[in-house]
Amino acid sequence: MGRAFEFRKARKMKRWSAMAKTFTRIGKDIVMAVKEGGPNAETNSRLRAVIQNAKAANMPKDTIDRAIKKASDKDTANYKETIFEGYAPHGIALIVETATDNNNRTVANVRASFNKCDGNLGTSGSVVFMFDHTCNFTIKKEDVSIELEELELELIDFEVEEVFNDEEGLIIYAPFEQFGALQNYFEANNIEILSSGFERIPTTTTKLNEEQKADVEKLLERLDEDDDVQNVYHSMEEE
Structure with missing residues (x-):
């Protein structure tokens, strides 16, 4: 098997473990899809994809329908997708994908997470090529x-x-x-x-010992707890 298979296997048990957070993230995806292409899934390919993912996550149909209806309201704020790049401890490259209705809050929270966990928030393009x-x-x-x-x-x-x-x-x-x-x-x-x-x-991964892994996991967990964070990717080797 190739890199994608190994990557998926390593992440499988870690991704969106909390059901409530899963639904929150999918809810944001629904808002962005509806704001971009309208509430009709037949003509909005992005919304079709989000609905499929919602069903795969066992989100109830009435919850999906309510989210689409709410997203259709012109008073419902849209979310801006922003990517942050940087390094965790021990030189591990990180990409943090966010969806936010308050960019100043998100920037401050992500920067605080990096600072408090001995990471280094970089500039755009600093690690994405990895x-x-x-x-x-x-x-x-x-x-x-x-x-x-x-x-x-x-x-x-x-x-x-x-x-x-x-x-x-x-x-x-x-x-x-x-x-x-x-x-x-x-x-x-x-x-x-x-x-x-x-x-x-990641095109290449870095193997760390257990103590070093714990340092990186501390930052990953803190970022994952942030409601504005949709996904976090890293270059640490996983078993």
């Missing part, structure tokens, strides 16, 4: 009648990097820019998309 920006899809196995190797060949025009089997479904990784084209392909071929998303996979 990560591959990818998109991923989980599709329904029953909708695919060919073998994995054949599916990879079928998707070669979309620059697909990895295809592998998971208990959730078939997982496809490709460059970030191919998201829309792949989404259209699966929908046009009646292949059900169970979930989709974007991830930043």
Whole structure:
């Protein structure tokens, strides 16, 4: 298996462990999707993707519908997506993705987290080149009648990097820019998309001892507790 498989396996048990926070993050995604393309999922591909992810996270339908209705209200504030880059202790590169309705608050909180955990908040472009920006899809196995190797060949025009089997479904990784084209392909071929998303996979990782890992985890946990933080990616080697 390749880097995407190992990356996903390492992060799987850590991602959005608290259900309430998961719903909060998806709720923000719904607001941003509706503000960008309207409340009709049939004509708003970004909203379709968010709804699929909400269902995969077991968000109740009425909660999804309420979120879409609230997002449609012109008085509902939109969220701005901002990326922060920097270093955790021991030279571990970090990318922090946020969605906020108060940028000053978010900047202050992220900077405080780095400072209090011996990290170093960097400038734009300081570490992003150390990560591959990818998109991923989980599709329904029953909708695919060919073998994995054949599916990879079928998707070669979309620059697909990895295809592998998971208990959730078939997982496809490709460059970030191919998201829309792949989404259209699966929908046009009646292949059900169970979930989709974007991830930043480190091109190289750094192995730390247990004490050093604890130093990095302290910062990761603090950032994850921030309601404005959507995702945190790092270059620390994980088992």
